[in-house]
Amino acid sequence: MAALRLFRGAAVLHVFHVVPLQSGCPMVQHGGPTPTPCPPGAMGAVRAQCGLQGGGCCHPAVPLSAISGSCSIFTNRAQAFSLWGSAGFSGKEQEAAAEGGPGGVSCSVADSSKTMEAAVPPVSAPLCLVHNQDCKLSLNPAALAVLRSATQPVVVVAIVGLLSTGKSFLAKRMAQKCTGSPLSNAVQKQTKGIWMWCLPHPCKPGVTLVLLDTEGLGKSCDDDIHNDAWIFTLALLLSSTLVYNSMRTDSRTMLGSLCFLTDLKNYVRVRAQVDGTEPADEFARVFPDFVWVVRDFRLQEGDRPISADEYLDQILRPQLRFTLLNYQGNKQVQQCLRSFFPHHKMFMLERPAADRDLAQLELLREDQLQPRFRQQEEAFCQHIWKEAPVKMLLNSSPVTGRMLACLVETYMAAISAGSVPCVESVHTAVTEAENIAAVEAAVAEYRRGMKQNLVLPTASFSALMAVHQDWKKRAITLFLSQVVDKTEQHHQALLMDKLEVAKEEFCRRNEEASEQRCWAVLRELWLDMELRMQRGDYVAPGETRLFLKDLKRMQEEYKRRPDKGVKAEAVLEKFLRVKGLEMTEMWLDRVDQQCKAVLAEARAATQAVVKQLEEHQQQQQQQQKVMLAEVTAAKKAVEKQLEEQQQQVTLAKLTAGREAAEAQLEEQQQQVMLAEVTAVMKAMEKQLEERWQQWAQQLQEEQSLVLSQRLEELEVRLQEGHGREAAALQQVELMQEEEQTVPSWRSTLLKVLDKVVVPILIRVVNSMVNNAA
Numbered sequence: 001m002a003a004l005r006l007f008r009g010a011a012v013l014h015v016f017h018v019v020p021l022q023s024g025c026p027m028v029q030h031g032g033p034t035p036t037p038c039p040p041g042a043m044g045a046v047r048a049q050c051g052l053q054g055g056g057c058c059h060p061a062v063p064l065s066a067i068s069g070s071c072s073i074f075t076n077r078a079q080a081f082s083l084w085g086s087a088g089f090s091g092k093e094q095e096a097a098a099e100g101g102p103g104g105v106s107c108s109v110a111d112s113s114k115t116m117e118a119a120v121p122p123v124s125a126p127l128c129l130v131h132n133q134d135c136k137l138s139l140n141p142a143a144l145a146v147l148r149s150a151t152q153p154v155v156v157v158a159i160v161g162l163l164s165t166g167k168s169f170l171a172k173r174m175a176q177k178c179t180g181s182p183l184s185n186a187v188q189k190q191t192k193g194i195w196m197w198c199l200p201h202p203c204k205p206g207v208t209l210v211l212l213d214t215e216g217l218g219k220s221c222d223d224d225i226h227n228d229a230w231i232f233t234l235a236l237l238l239s240s241t242l243v244y245n246s247m248r249t250d251s252r253t254m255l256g257s258l259c260f261l262t263d264l265k266n267y268v269r270v271r272a273q274v275d276g277t278e279p280a281d282e283f284a285r286v287f288p289d290f291v292w293v294v295r296d297f298r299l300q301e302g303d304r305p306i307s308a309d310e311y312l313d314q315i316l317r318p319q320l321r322f323t324l325l326n327y328q329g330n331k332q333v334q335q336c337l338r339s340f341f342p343h344h345k346m347f348m349l350e351r352p353a354a355d356r357d358l359a360q361l362e363l364l365r366e367d368q369l370q371p372r373f374r375q376q377e378e379a380f381c382q383h384i385w386k387e388a389p390v391k392m393l394l395n396s397s398p399v400t401g402r403m404l405a406c407l408v409e410t411y412m413a414a415i416s417a418g419s420v421p422c423v424e425s426v427h428t429a430v431t432e433a434e435n436i437a438a439v440e441a442a443v444a445e446y447r448r449g450m451k452q453n454l455v456l457p458t459a460s461f462s463a464l465m466a467v468h469q470d471w472k473k474r475a476i477t478l479f480l481s482q483v484v485d486k487t488e489q490h491h492q493a494l495l496m497d498k499l500e501v502a503k504e505e506f507c508r509r510n511e512e513a514s515e516q517r518c519w520a521v522l523r524e525l526w527l528d529m530e531l532r533m534q535r536g537d538y539v540a541p542g543e544t545r546l547f548l549k550d551l552k553r554m555q556e557e558y559k560r561r562p563d564k565g566v567k568a569e570a571v572l573e574k575f576l577r578v579k580g581l582e583m584t585e586m587w588l589d590r591v592d593q594q595c596k597a598v599l600a601e602a603r604a605a606t607q608a609v610v611k612q613l614e615e616h617q618q619q620q621q622q623q624q625k626v627m628l629a630e631v632t633a634a635k636k637a638v639e640k641q642l643e644e645q646q647q648q649v650t651l652a653k654l655t656a657g658r659e660a661a662e663a664q665l666e667e668q669q670q671q672v673m674l675a676e677v678t679a680v681m682k683a684m685e686k687q688l689e690e691r692w693q694q695w696a697q698q699l700q701e702e703q704s705l706v707l708s709q710r711l712e713e714l715e716v717r718l719q720e721g722h723g724r725e726a727a728a729l730q731q732v733e734l735m736q737e738e739e740q741t742v743p744s745w746r747s748t749l750l751k752v753l754d755k756v757v758v759p760i761l762i763r764v765v766n767s768m769v770n771n772a773a
Contacts, residue, residue, distance in 0.1 A: 125177075126171070126175075126195040126196055126197050126211075126213060127140065127142060127143040127146060127195065127196050127197075127198070128140050128143060128192075128193055128194075128195050128196075129143040129144075129147075129193070129194045129195065129196040129212065129408065130193045130194040130231070130234065130408075130412070131192075131193045132192050132193035132194075132215055132227070132231070133192075135227045137193070137227075137230060137231075137412065137415065137416070138412075139408065139409065139412055143196055144405045144408065144409065146196075146198050146401075147196075147198065147210075147401045147402065147404050147405035147408070148401065148402045148405045149401065149402075150198060150208045150210075150400065150401025150402070150404075151400055151401065151402065152206055152207055152208045152400060152401065153206070153207050153208070153390045153391075153398040153399065153400055154207070154208045154209070154210045154390065154391055154399055154400060154401050154404050155201060155204070155207055155208070155209050155210065155240055155241070155388045155389065155390055155391065156210045156212065156238055156239045156240045156241070156288075156391045156399075156404065157174065157209070157210070157211050157212070157239060157240070157241045157242075157243060157384055157388055158211075158212035158214060158235035158236070158238060158239035158241075158242050158243065158288075159171050159211070159212065159213055159214060159235075159243045159245055160214045160217065160231075160232055160235050160236075160242065160243070160244055160245070161214075161216065161217065161244055161245035161246055162216055162217050162218045162246065162247075162257055163216030163217070163218055164216060165216065165245050165246060165247050165295060166245065166295055166361075167191065167213055167214070167216065167245045168191050168195075168213050169352075169361060169362060170243070170245060170293065170377075170380075171195075171197065171211050171213040172197075172362070173377055173381060174197075174209075174211055174381050174384055174385075175197040175199055175209075175211055176199075176202065177197070191213055191214065191215050191216065192215050193214075193215055193231070194212055194213070194214050194215065194231065194234060194235065195212070195213040195214075196210060196211065196212055196213075197209070197210065197211035197213070198210055198401070199211075201385070202385050203385040203386055204385075207390065208401055209385075210401070210404065212235055212238060212239060214231055214232070214235050215231055217231075217232060217257070217260075218257075226267075228260070229260055229263065229267050230267065230415055232260060233264070233267045233268055233415075233421070234408075234411060234412075234415075236264075236268070236287060236288065237268065237286075237407070237411055237421065237423065238391075238404065238407060238408060238411070239288045239391070240288050240289070240388060240389050240390060240391040240392070241288050241289045241290075241291060241384065241387075241388040241389070242287075242288045242289065242290050242291065242341075243291045243292075243293055243384075244258070244290065244291070244292050244293065245293045245295060246292070246293070246294060246295065247294070247295050247296055248294050248295065248296050248297045248348075251314070251315050251330075252330060254294075254315060255315065255330045255333045255334065256330065256333075258333050258336075258337070259333055261332075261333055261336040261337065261340065262332045262333060262336055264283065264336070264340070266420070267420060267421075268283070268420065268421060268423065269420045269421065269422045269423070270282035270283065270285065270286055270422070270423045270424060271422070271423075271424050272422050272424050272425050281339075283339070283340045284339060284340060284341070284342055285394070286394065286423045287340050287341055288341075289341065289343040289344070289345070289387075289388070289389065290337065290340075290341035290343065290344040290345070291344070291345045291346070291347065291380075291383070291384070292312060292344065292345070292346040292347070293346075293347045293348075293349060293380065294308075294311070294346065294347070294348045294349065295349050295351075296349070296350065296351045297348035297349060297350055308345075308346040308347055308348045309345075309346065311346060311348065312344065312345075312346035315334075316334050316337055316338060317334075318331060318334065345383065345387075347376065347379065347380040347383070348376065349373060349376045349377060349380065350370060350372050350373050350376060351370065351373065352369050352370055352373040352377075353368065353369055353370060353373075391404065393427045393430065393431060393484065394423065394424060394427045395427070395431065395484065395485055397431070397484040397485065399430075400434075402434070402437070403430050403433075403434055403484075406429075406430045406433050406434075407426060407427075407430055410426045410429055410430065411426060414426070430484075431484045431485060434482070434483070434484045435483050435484055435485065435488065435491040436491065437482070438478075438479050438482035438483040438484075438491070439479065439491050439494055439495045439498060441478060441479070441482055442475040442476065442478045442479035442482075442495055442499075443475065443495070443498045443499065443502060445471075445474060445475050445478050446471045446472065446474070446475035446499055446502055447502055449467075449470075449471035449474060449475075450467060450468070450471055450502070450506050453467050453470075453471070454467055454506065454510070456509060456510050456513035456514075456565075457510050457511075457513040457514035457517055457563065457564070457565025457566065457567075458510055458565060458566065459563070459565070460566060461507075461566050464506065464507065464510055464566075468503050468506070472499055472503075475495070475499060476495070479492075479495055510565065510566060511565075511566060511567050513565060514564060514565025514566050514567035514568065514571070515565075515567045515571055517563060517564055517565055518564050518565070518567055518568055518571035518572065518575075519571060519575070521558060521561050521564065522558060522571070522572070522575045525554045525557055525558055526554065526575075526579065528550075529547075529550050529551070529554060532550070533582075533583070533586060536590075538583070538586075539586060539587060539590045547583065551576075555572070555576075558572060673768070677761055677762065680761070681761065
């Protein structure tokens with residue numbers, strides 16, 4: 001059966017094809033064409049752990065004690081499809097896995113919270129951490145899940161170098177894996193993206209070793225010319241030790257392959273705000289240790305023996321034979337290596353095998369490799385295992401697997417957004433996330449411990465507080481063990497607030513449990529008294545003492561009952577208040593019934609009295625009617641007499657009043673008529689006077705006219721002779737006398753009117769009055 005390809009979807013699984021041999025030792029095929037026998041002794045441990053009889057899984061270079069895993073066998077096709085379907089494999093691959101039947105074996109990840117070893121999930125093959133599909137970088141969720149499950153500090157070793165220089169082979173040697181790579185096929189052996197090994201550290205207990213195998217540099221990528229630079233930058237920022245793998249060539253070529261170091265300032269920024277510090281000084285603070293591995297190193301005839309350190313010093317020393325074209329570039333690379341990486345080391349590895357075996361290098365047994373190569377490779381691996389430091393943040397806090405996953409995600413988010421990753425900002429974000437995670441973990445530990453140790457309801461509040469204080473100290477201890485920056489006060493205060501909220505919640509639960517327990521006890525003790533209440537034993541006169549006696553006995557029994565909790569007194573008080581109200585209502589109902597009976601009797605007596613009163617009222621009404629009739633008749637007679645007398649008196653009064661009114665009216669009419677006559681006389685007198693004046697005026701005007709005419713005539717005549725003068729004067733005097741006689745006529749006329757006309761008018765008025773009367 002063809003081996004399944006390994007890395008797909010969100011799960012990390014490795015399938016081993018077991019091929020029985022004649023010797024009885026099964027062969028394990030790790031994705032390659034040739035089965036590899038298991039080491040002696042390892043198969044028995046696998047069988048003992050998995051319960052297998054004829055086959056198992058293991059790896060020749062890793063002891064089973066270092067891998068915390070559990071093995072399970074596919075018992076049917078349904079289980080196989082379920083497992084592979086949850087791993088994210090396609091339908092064809094599910095069928096291929098299920099076809100293995102009982103022979104297919106799967107290694108699953110153990111619970112990471114049980115043992116220290118379980119903090120590193122067991123993986124038997126590398127995982128693709130960063131995909132590089134069509135020059136587009138993306139993260140693999142399955143690899144991130146493995147990193148997040150690694151709670152220990154991590155030593156991160158990244159291997160970078162040019163294409164086809166044996167980086168993956170060297171990574172597997174550091175991982176103590178000689179076989180099992182999905183890239184072992186000779187046709188497709190180039191790594192794409194960044195692949196990851198996540199293993200327990202072979203020399204440092206409590207530490208996880210993370211190996212990053214990167215895609216070879218120098219490939220052609222038309223879509224993104226920065227693809228190589230970003231892969232190298234990610235390896236540089238994520239690792240605590242950077243291994244640069246290169247083939248032995250001349251110094252100029254080897255330095256030229258590192259020319260991208262001179263452009264790192266375009267891909268990495270250490271501080272969020274530029275303060276004028278040289279990039280080299282900043283890079284030296286955050287960049288990893290640099291280990292240069294020179295492959296296929298062989299001294300030429302006549303060359304003197306040279307150590308790795310001497311060779312590295314020779315490469316980093318300025319060379320006079322550099323041509324002017326590449327002198328400046330190589331000089332900058334040398335300066336970058338010296339300033340960016342204060343700690344650098346070189347290892348020289350000879351060719352691992354003969355030329356004819358290099359095509360199947362990964363399938364060779366250990367004893368088929370060159371002894372000199374094995375010795376050099378062992379020294380290199382020992383240096384990595386012992387000297388490679390734990391990955392640290394800028395605040396000198398160790399990085400765990402979970403923090404490393406957060407670093408990868410944050411750096412990738414910046415790269416995907418087209419911005420330059422800032423180490424300081426990323427580390428600050430990771431620190432914040434870890435501190436929040438530490439707070440949540442401490443609160444979860446506190447809640448778990450409280451649930452485990454508290455038996456609700458507690459006997460007293462102090463008992464709950466004792467458990468609270470114990471688990472509060474444990475939660476704080478756990479927080480301090482996981483928090484990144486122990487001097488930071490914000491998250492400590494946040495933890496205290498969350499613990500206080502959790503404590504209040506448990507206090508509330510404790511009170512609720514106590515109330516439930518107390519109410520259950522009280523309901524049980526109240527049953528007997530409730531039956532007596534229903535029978536009415538406590539309602540009869542004089543039975544109140546019996547009720548109080550039973551109530552006191554029930555309270556004493558309630559206090560003797562255990563496990564009532566902190567709300568015992570409060571619930572008892574509330575219960576007595578409720579039951580007291582119920583008893584009062586019952587007594588009130590009894591009194592109400594008695595009152596209703598008394599009211600019924602009173603109502604019957606009242607009705608009899610009312611009936612007697614009605615009869616008496618009827619008799620009185622009849623007597624009143626008779627008396628009323630007599631009184632009415634007498635009243636009518638009296639009223640008739642009074643009416644007659646009143647009519648006579650009224651008639652007399654009317655007659656006298658009429659006569660007086662007539663006299664008064666006559667007098668008033670006379671006065672009115674007299675006033676009218678007087679007014680008429682005055683009006684006539686006025687009219688006469690006006691006419692007289694008009695007449696006198698006209699007469700005067702006529703006389704004046706006549707006089708003027710005569711004067712004119714006299715003047716004429718005077719001229720004729722003086723004899724006539726005297727006659728004229730006499731005539732003028734006569735005319736003046738006539739003028740003086742005019743008022744005497746007027747006064748005479750008025751006297752005539754007064755004596756003749758006025759009496760006539762008076763008689764006329766009197767006759768009119770008499771006629772009107």
